[in-house]
Amino acid sequence: xxxxxxxxxxxxxxxxxxxxxxxxxxxxxxxxxxxxxxxxxxxxxxxxxxxxxxxxxxxxxxxxxxxxxxxxxxxxxxxxxxxxxxxxxxxxxxxxxxxxxxxxxxxxxxxxxxxxxxxxxxxxxxxxxxxxxxxxxxxxxxxxxxxxxxxxxxxxxxxxxxxxxxxxxxxxxxxxxxxxxxxxxxxxxxxxxxxxxxxxxxxxxxxxxxxxxxxxxxx
Amino acid sequence: xxxxxxxxxxxxxxxxxxxxxxxxxxxxxxxxxxxxxxxxxxxxxxxxxxxxxxxxxxxxxxxxxxxxxxxxxxxxxxxxxxxxxxxxxxxxxxxxxxxxxxxxxxxxxxxxxxxxxxxxxxxxxxxxxxxxxxxxxxxxxxxxxxxxxxxxxxxxxxxxxxxxxxxxxxxxxxxxxxxxxxxxxxxxxxxxxxxxxxxxxxxxxxxxxxxxxxxxxxxxxxxxxxxxxxxxxxxxxxxxxxxxxxxxxxxxxxxxxxxxxxxxxxxxxxxxxxxxxxxxxxxxxxxxxx
Numbered sequence: 001x002x003x004x005x006x007x008x009x010x011x012x013x014x015x016x017x018x019x020x021x022x023x024x025x026x027x028x029x030x031x032x033x034x035x036x037x038x039x040x041x042x043x044x045x046x047x048x049x050x051x052x053x054x055x056x057x058x059x060x061x062x063x064x065x066x067x068x069x070x071x072x073x074x075x076x077x078x079x080x081x082x083x084x085x086x087x088x089x090x091x092x093x094x095x096x097x098x099x100x101x102x103x104x105x106x107x108x109x110x111x112x113x114x115x116x117x118x119x120x121x122x123x124x125x126x127x128x129x130x131x132x133x134x135x136x137x138x139x140x141x142x143x144x145x146x147x148x149x150x151x152x153x154x155x156x157x158x159x160x161x162x163x164x165x166x167x168x169x170x171x172x173x174x175x176x177x178x179x180x181x182x183x184x185x186x187x188x189x190x191x192x193x194x195x196x197x198x199x200x201x202x203x204x205x206x207x208x209x210x211x212x213x214x215x216x217x218x219x
Numbered sequence: 220x221x222x223x224x225x226x227x228x229x230x231x232x233x234x235x236x237x238x239x240x241x242x243x244x245x246x247x248x249x250x251x252x253x254x255x256x257x258x259x260x261x262x263x264x265x266x267x268x269x270x271x272x273x274x275x276x277x278x279x280x281x282x283x284x285x286x287x288x289x290x291x292x293x294x295x296x297x298x299x300x301x302x303x304x305x306x307x308x309x310x311x312x313x314x315x316x317x318x319x320x321x322x323x324x325x326x327x328x329x330x331x332x333x334x335x336x337x338x339x340x341x342x343x344x345x346x347x348x349x350x351x352x353x354x355x356x357x358x359x360x361x362x363x364x365x366x367x368x369x370x371x372x373x374x375x376x377x378x379x380x381x382x383x384x385x386x387x388x389x390x391x392x393x394x395x396x397x398x399x400x401x402x403x404x405x406x407x408x409x410x411x412x413x414x415x416x417x418x419x420x421x422x423x424x425x426x427x428x429x430x431x432x433x434x435x436x437x438x439x440x441x442x443x444x445x446x447x448x449x450x451x452x453x454x455x456x457x458x459x460x461x462x463x464x465x466x467x468x469x470x471x472x473x474x475x476x477x478x479x480x481x482x483x484x485x486x487x488x489x490x491x492x493x494x495x496x497x498x499x500x501x502x503x504x505x506x507x508x509x
Contacts, residue, residue, distance in 0.1 A: 084485070087475050088432070091489040094474050095467050099460060135409050142391065142405045143398040149461035151395055155388045156458070156490040158405065159412035160432055163491075166416030167431040176316055176417050181323060181410055186333075189326025190406035191413075219398050 039105060039209035041196075046103045047216040048144045051196050052154065053096035053104060055137055058206055059130050060089035061110050066123050073120045078171070085127075085164060092157050099153075110206045124172050131165035132180055132192075133202055139193035144217045162191070281397060282335075284390040286343055287496050288404070289331040291383050293345045294503050296324035298379060301350060305366035313369075313421055320414050327407055334400075347509040350375060354508040361445065361505065373422045374440045378449050380415035381433060382502050384408060385453070385494035412491070434488045446505065448498050454487035 041050040063086035070079055097104050116122025138158035145151045169176050182188050194202070196213040204211070299321035309317065335342050352361030364371045387408035394401040416431040423429055428438040435454045441447040457466045468474050468486070475482050 084430075084488070087485040088489040091474055091486060094472070095458065095489075098465075098467050098469070098472075139402065139406050139409055143402045146395070147461055148392040148395050149459075149463070151391055152388070152493060153458060153461070153490075155391050155405070155408070156492060158409060159384050159388065159491040160489055162409040162412035163416040163419075163432040166413045166420065170417065170420045170431075177319055177323075177410075177413065180413065186330070187403075187406070189323040189330060189410065190403060191409040193402060193406055 037209060038212055039108075039207075040212040040215060041105060042103060043215040044217060045145055045147055045150060046100065047213070048141055048196075049096055049100050049150070050103070050105045051141060051199075051213065051216060052138070052157075053093065053100060054108070054207075054211065055134055055199070055203075056089055056093040056096055056157075057108055058110055058203065059134060060086065060093045061108075062112065062115075062126065062130055063089055065112060065117060066127075069117060071118055071120045071123050074123075075120070078120070081167070081171075085167075088160060088164070092160075095153075095157070099150075109208055111208060112206065114205055124168060127168045128165070128172060128174070131161060131168050133194070133199060134161040135165050135180070136192045136194040137196070137199040139191050140195050140199075143219065144196075146217075280393050281400065282338070282340055283496065284393045284404075285331055285335055285340075285400075287386065287390065287499060288407070289328065289335065289343060290346070290503055291386055291499060292324055292327040292331060294348060294506060295379055295383060296321065296328050297345070297348045298350055298376070298506075299324060301348075302366055302372055302376075307366050307369060307372060310369060311424075316417060316421075320417070323410055323414070327410075330403070330407075334403075346507040348506050349508050350506050352505050357508070361442070370422070370425055370427075373418055373425070373427075376418045377415065377422065377429075377440065378446055378502075380411055380418055382449050382494065382499060383411040384415055384491060385449075386496070386499035387411060388491060389493035389495055389499065391493075430488070432488050433491060435484045446502065448494075448502055451498070453492045454484075455490075455492060456483040456486040458490060 041047045041054065063082055066082055067079070067086055070082070074082075112126075115126040135158065138154065138161060142151055142154060142158070145154065165180065166176065180192055182190050182192065195218075196216050200207075200211045200213050299317055303314070303317060303321060332342050347355070349355050350365045351363050353359065353363075362371055362375050365375050366372060387404055391401060391404060391408075394404055419429050419431050423431075428436070430437060433450065433453050441449055457468065459466055473482075475485060477485075
């Protein structure tokens with residue numbers, strides 16, 4: 001896709017449940033309008049950028065929720081560090097929002113009910129999940145891009161996410177690389193990589209919609 | 220007619236049409252996920268085939284990228300190997316973390332060597348390194364205590380790791396049409412970023428004023444006209460968008476609350492900047508004497 005058409009192409013859509021469409025036929029019963037239940041990220045580079053935008057929205061919303069009501073057992077300096085993490089993720093989120101313009105997916109409200117925000121351990125465990133997932137997602141997303149400038153910009157964000165992930169693991173006093181770096185085989189020493197479908201599945205419980213990645217490039 | 224040249228020219232104009240014609244997705248993609256796992260052992264061979272194709276088609280740029288990467292991995296691998304073999308004291312659990320990092324760097328060397336070998340390229344010989352920066356005693360040492368003083372060791376480690384992250388990032392656009400090679404490079408890039416961050420964490424534990432990410436607030440550990448290229452241009456506070464006209468953020472956008480200065484610092488932290496191959500080679504050469 002050419003650079004100029006990137007921003008002009010039709011973007012992502014929030015669709016009503018496909019059940020509605022399936023119900024259309026001889027039956028003339030009109031269903032009441034339902035709230036949207038699926039969200040398509042769109043095609044081509046727009047789809048990939050929306051995928052990154054979705055993940056950055058998720059991370060920014062998570063850190064904001066931590067800051068809104070920090071766990072009482074946060075150690076000295078950790079609130080300041082989480083403020084920095086929140087700021088980075090808000091910057092990433094706003095970056096993709098501007099990049100996508102009118103093709104951007106809407107702002108989502110996430111379901112964080114599975115996270116224990118009242119304890120440091122609960123917050124750090126969730127932060128580790130989000131950051132490691134983000135790093136693996138960017139590792140797998142680069143090859144889906146076809147515009148050099150976009151690839152370089154995404155690379156600039158990817159390594160910052162890896163730094164965040166390392167920071168959270170140190171706060172947890174966790175193994176610095178377990179489950180993040182391949183330990184055996186031909187890819188030993190390379191970071192974990194995940195496809196959009198794998199990432200969306202792993203994070204599905206946080207999303208208010210079923211996220212459709214079927215239109216994203218696969219290579 | 221040179222069909223390879225034609226395809227390369229076409230790719231420069233329209234990557235999509237190039238893809239349709241050439242089926243460039245590579246050896247591995249055609250195997251599918253199951254096939255990929257089954258042939259894991261043969262992967263370097265398959266990667267080499269991809270690299271060989273790329274080399275034949277696009278002059279030496281992809282090969283140059285892998286050669287640069289191997290030089291940097293030789294550098295890092297040898298650096299940690301010598302540190303671990305020295306009599307330097309590693310406080311706390313740091314030796315075990317450095318051992319893991321050293322293992323990764325050796326694995327990166329092996330991966331890149333296997334890829335280059337399978338492509339039919341000659342593997343560049345490992346240079347001779349002097350991590351004091353004295354060029355084997357022929358010049359004043361930059362870091363005389365690099366393997367005696369843990370703090371000095373960590374400073375050099377941070378410079379090397381942050382350089383590695385920037386160098387890989389500077390090469391991703393060269394690999395954009397070679398999906399398998401690009402993904403491998405990004406996966407190594409992310410591991411180098413984790414290394415850099417953990418090294419920075421070890422420096423924090425020694426009370427250094429440094430963060431896990433590159434910040435304008437970090438204490439300066441570079442030497443003007445010697446190592447300052449490591450962070451040159453790293454803390455820019457706006458990003459040129461792919462339209463090559465507009466910047467993020469726009470001059471009127473208020474992304475964060477806080478002072479203008481603090482917002483600019485956060486914007487610099489949130490993006491790691493790439494480095495040219497020339498800059499990376501120049502930094503590496505400080506520690507190479509033959």
